[in-house]
Amino acid sequence: MTAEPSENRVPRSARGPAAGVVALVVLVASGALLYDVAAVRTGHRAGAWRVRIAHELATRHLDSGWVLAAAGVAAALGCWLLWLAVAPGNRRWLALMRPPGALIDRAGVAALLEARALELTMVADARARVNRDRARVTLFGSADLAGAEAALTAELERIALASPLRLRLRNRPAKHRPPMH
Amino acid sequence: MSRVTVNRVLLGLAGLVLLVGALLVLAGGLDLYRVWHLGQPSWWPLHSPHRPVLSEAARTRWRNRLWWWPVVIGGLTVVAALAFAWLLAQLRRSSPTELALETPQRPGLTLRLRRAALIQALEAGAGALPEVARARVRLAGRLPRLQVRAQLLLDPGADVPATVGELEAGPLAQARTVLGGSTELPLDLRLRVSGPPRTRARAPRHPHRPRVI
Incomplete structure (x- = not known):
């Protein structure tokens, strides 16, 4: 189970909260039905909710609006649960190269890139957005783009992500006067 | 599974x-x-x-069969x-409250380490590292396969590999020594970094120019 350091990967999400909610819903539904069936078998009256549901199911036809709407909602919910079961999750994190199991969040990589960009000359402000394969940095000011690209590439290499990000740089005029170094 | x-x-x-x-x-x-x-x-x-x-008919179809209600x-x-x-x-809580440590050189002696104490030591060690603003540690699993789950908040512009290396060489290595050689103590480390401080270098709208006499 121990991953090689070179192929450190983001683990698949455990889907704990979603699993807990689905388990709770199933438990409540089956528990209530079990209680009511047992009550009826021991000579008590059926609960009003079950009588109501059985009546609705027996009188509403398949083309009624309520039935179709409920089926639509159930289909969407089913698709979403299937997506949760299949998709890897943990999209917030990127794997670091070196110790196995070490992750850094994408906003953290963006913060490091911004901090490095703000150290450059003629950069008044910087905004970085990082998704899972690309980092987009917007520099405000009149910085030299080639130099900035070299510096930010070096910063990404210093962070040492397991799968390197592609760097996209763009320049915008400063909203205010840049500090003169 | x-x-x-x-x-x-x-x-x-x-x-x-x-x-x-x-x-x-x-x-x-x-x-x-x-x-x-x-x-x-x-x-x-x-x-x-x-x-x-x-x-109604579909719901009560098998009601009279002997096997239906069971x-x-x-x-x-x-x-x-x-x-x-x-x-x-x-x-479920992910690991027991006390860890039984092996003492191979002293048979008959059992050492028990409270999980909270190990967590506290790891958190204090990680939080004392340079460039670490906050550290939060949890333990998962049982002893031969005990796992450390650490969340660190790093200072702006921190050196990520250096900090991770210091964490492994410092608090984690100490914990591995304490737990004995047989525990591998795998790491699940989640790093966050706080953003750079933004100094408002905005030019004043009506600059006070020094009066030149």
């Missing part, structure tokens, strides 16, 4: 049940079998839009018990 696999299989099963049921109702309700000229076998459920969803009650009990176990698996 790990909790990840169990959760994903059961979530997929629940989604599949919902989706198939909903598609059957939609296909019957919108009369898609006739519109698309699809034939279906005679036992196919929910095939006509003018049928009720669950008629099957219903048994099935519901099994489903409720499995759902309860699944829910508990999400809420």
Whole structure:
């Protein structure tokens, strides 16, 4: 189970909260039905909710609006649960190269890139957005783009992500006067 | 099977049940079998839009059979018990409150280390590293396969590999020494970095120029 350091990967999400909610819903539904069936078998009256549901199911036809709407909602919910079961999750994190199991969040990589960009000359402000394969940095000011690209590439290499990000740089005029170094 | 696999299989099963049921109702309700000229076998459920969803006759069809109520009650009990176990698996505390340490050089001596003490030592060690603003540590699993889950908040512009290296060489190495050689103590480390301080270098709208006399 121990991953090689070179192929450190983001683990698949455990889907704990979603699993807990689905388990709770199933438990409540089956528990209530079990209680009511047992009550009826021991000579008590059926609960009003079950009588109501059985009546609705027996009188509403398949083309009624309520039935179709409920089926639509159930289909969407089913698709979403299937997506949760299949998709890897943990999209917030990127794997670091070196110790196995070490992750850094994408906003953290963006913060490091911004901090490095703000150290450059003629950069008044910087905004970085990082998704899972690309980092987009917007520099405000009149910085030299080639130099900035070299510096930010070096910063990404210093962070040492397991799968390197592609760097996209763009320049915008400063909203205010840049500090003169 | 790990909790990840169990959760994903059961979530997929629940989604599949919902989706198939909903598609059957939609296909019957919108009369898609006739519109698309699809034939279906005679036992196919929910095939006509003018049928009720669950008629009185369908609901009570097997009521008088001897096996019906035991099957219903048994099935519901099994489903409720499995759902309860699944829910508990999400809420369970992940590691025991005390860890029994091996003392191979002194037979007869058992050392017990409180989990909270180990967590506190790891958190203090990690928080004292340079460039670490906040550290939060949890332990998961049992002793031979005990796992450290650490969340660190790093200072702006921190040197990530250096900090991770110091964490491994410092607090984690100490914890491995304390727990004995047989524990590998794998690491699940999640790093966050706070943003750079933004000095408002805005030029004043009416600059006070020094008066030149």
